[in-house]
Amino acid sequence: MSTSKCDDQVTLDHWYAIAPIAEIEGAGIQQTTLLEQPIAYARNSARDVVVWTHEGVPGDVPDRNCLPVRERYGYVWTTLGAPEHDVFPIPEYAEADRRNIHAATFGVNVSAPRVIENFLDMGHFPFVHTDILGAEPHTEVKEYFVEVSEDPDEIVASNCKFWQPMAAAASTGGADVDYIYRVPHPYCSVLYKSSPLDESRKDVIAIFVQPLSQEQVRAHMLLSLLDDTNNDTDIRLFQQTIFGQDKPILENQYPKRLPLDPRAETPIRADKSAIAYRRWLSEKGITYGVIPSAA
Amino acid sequence: MMSDLQSNWYPIASSSDLPRRHVYQTQLLGREFAVWRADDGYVNVWENRCLHRGVRLSIGINNGTDLKCQYHGWRYANRTAGCTYIPAHPADAPARTICNNTYPAQEAHGLVWAGETAVGAVPELPGFEDATVLRAIPLNAPMDLAARMLLGYSWEDGCKGQANADGSVTVTAADGTAVRVFLQPMDSNHSVMRGLINRPASGKERAALLRRHSWLMQELRDRIESRAAAQDAPAPYQPVIAKVSDDLVDIPALGAAALRAELRVQVARRELTAEGIVSLRLEPVTGKLPTFQPGAHIDVHLPNGQVRQYSITNGPGETGHYTIGVKREPDGRGGSIAIHDTVQEGDVLAISAPRNNFPLRRDSTHTIFVAGGIGVTPLISMARAMNAQGLSFEFHYFVQSDDHVAFRQHLGEFERALVIHKGLSPDATGATLKEVLAEPGFARHVYICGPGRMLEAARDIAAAQGWTDETVHFEYFANTVEVDDSTAFEIDLARSALTLQVPAGKTILEVLRDNGIDIPSSCEQGACGTCRCGVIKGDVIHQDVCLTNAEKAEGKSIITCVSRAASERLILDI
Amino acid sequence: MLKLYDYELSGNCYKVRLLLSFLAIPYEQEMIDFYPGKQHKSPEFRQINPLGQLPVIDDNGLVLRDAQALLVYLASKYDESGKWYPRDNPDLLGQISQWLAFADAITGTASAARLHDALFYAHIDVVKARAAAHELFRTLDEHLFFAEEGGQDWICPGDHPTIADIACFPYIILSEEGGIARIDYPAIRRWCDRFKRIPGFVVMSGVFPAGPAADDRAKVAVPGQ
């Protein structure tokens, strides 16, 4: 693995979630890595979140030369470049009756785009999330729509349906569950899933991937639910179980970086959203965490 | 240098590393392999990367006849490594070209040998005919360093090491006992020492021998590793990641691809499997046969010049041959008679690669198979696949009499699901079908194959009892519709911007061919569906038996070998 | 009813769940928010286990901690066959204890590397942990190779697995999450397959089940039923 830092300007010019805000309280100076750059974060004496780069020793909380900071969706976001836009919107987060829960921050030995592609994928439910998000023999991925919009610059996969054994806590048998996926950021995705409680609204699950290096990431997972029965622990553990099942798959993908050449792997109709995603990354000119297609 | 290394044979496993239903993981020159033994004993050496999304196949499941990827459940066949099933699209037959990368492999001297581009036989090892395979010892060091230090390997005073031309090392003791050690280069700094000792051993003696050498070689390993740690590690090998074939780049559209390549097969066995039905076991003259899926058929080019379609009856993983069943049809067009009367064991026939217009869904909670007479052949292959996978089904076989029951040995595999209905009149058949098809339901499917009249009866009964078009699957052996070719009309080819005239007495398919436009076909009588093409505009007179009623009503497809335009003009999507 | 203080992603908790499932003992789970809640370090939980560790069981008032101790207790008390922990066979008990200690060493290395990679336990020297785990795996691979040679499927002699197999399995099968590949340990990989085929085996998040063994009969529906 190369130890040189990221020189992909497109990737640098994005916001990245680096830690849940709740974990900063009272914890002193903490360290992490973003795109191979060691960074530290803490609250300063004015109670503001401060993020700064360092080369091995974080030192004291500086009062100058800090990185830009945003606090969004319960996480601290920062950037090493100059993003053109603010952090993308998730309007549902602000709805008063939602429960916003930080489910986990997990390290995974894989590239960031492989994590996103897995997040968009329904075909693996019966095989990887057996008896939770799917069950054999109900394996079909039905036709769905994929749109790439320019303003906002994002991919939307809609009308996605998948048969699930226990669609909701109250259901006695399986049923099709509806999903909508958004990819508003090369390494973040937001999923809307039909809510068992309110037909007109959807539960939101978001994944914010922080690339540590080209082949290692931290995945931050946010839940914004209408659920008012389960406690936070149960909801978190459920999400952790799901992600824990994806982890060995992700860590057994070869190559670890996402190949953008259309001839590197074999897509099927169910992979429409992944095809759009790979093309979108190519068009953006992203080179970090991917194997660019030899033009 | 690298290419030299790649053309060598290397031992990559002991035979005992490959028990049934296990997937062994190893590496050669930087490339990982998933290695698995099928229930028939065949050793598959595949690149350790599912062609779909790159997941290691070594975390997949060896089902004995195929390997199932852990991520999306794709199944790859024994021997051919071709994909036979994609669960996300259960109604489709996967493209024939989805095939994992395989590598030459041979099993000899108790070892499995492989090489990226090795050809010919694995090395002969004179003096090691009755050898014992020692426990393999992996080590973190380059192969060359290990080979050099192995020269000093010793289990008693007077051992002498000697380097062999093939890179292995032979160490001989004064009493003639010899150990030959081969090096497997996993990567540039990671190798395996695989030793053979030139005598057989069993029982306690064997255990003692293996332990002693395991211990001594581990001692040597520690010394080699500390030497390797003191020097700079060489850069890892960069194996080339082969690209998939061009036609897999785009999402495959529905429909079959042209298959022209002809295969040569030899009739290895010819048997009378039932009254008036011969089975032919066809084995490749050279090389391997392409992957088939349950429901697939092949074109057989007969000695009399005719071409006929026959379904493959094989079970999953039976990839070394195709077995077909042929019924003698005295009133037929002569193809079956040619086979019955002239084809003998040892004859060589030309066949097409398998083509599947009758794919088997495996996302059903229960499947009902309805076979009539020789129509049993594709359904046998399907039922064998379902059985191997433990899926729920029942199998109804309508025959004239006991003597007409074909392929008994295969039916025996799923005896509990089998009901044979003997000698029923058409009315009694109808009544039985009514019972059999009494219960449509969520994720239940029916597959029907048999003579035209029975097939139609079954379809009508199914429809009357509430089975939807999407749940009733059928394949006709012959088109019983009286084809009318007396009309004349015009066709526009949307993609090639051509306009052609179809006169009376000619089919659309023939006109296309006359104008140099090749579209695949097989039965050419409106039964198999291979020559199907899209209709953009115009009305169709459907004269085929392969489209469903819904598809016919929709008017978006046409079977070009029999069907014609109802309007003056048809715009086709070619 | 027996109560298990549990966390899904913990290999040590998984050891207990495995044995409970093999023995078909009904139990109740108390889910602990190990991460990110650190509930096992809370004052309330420290009253149950002052060490602040999982798993813990409460068997009708008897509160016990430590995965290996729980395996010994549960097998001794509830395994009527006496095969998982043969109380009257001192030779075997000695061997089982030896491998339970080995399992602890695996936890100290392979599990530590996993915590480092997945949950960012910064104090762990991951390079050292991985190297030490490889040393242990080399030892176990050789042991299992010769066990197989002698017709023995399990870590300890006899034709039945013991709690030594259960204690070793979780952090071996999860080792790749800590960057510890098992490509060099073919005998361990075969043993993992055999272990997954023990009747009553259950998975945890991150562990996949094995396919059917060669002699498993496929199930076929009987028409009319």
Ligand code: FES
């Ligand atoms: S990666 Fe193997 S089936 Fe999808």
Ligand SMILES: [Fe+2]
């Ligand atoms: Fe998943």
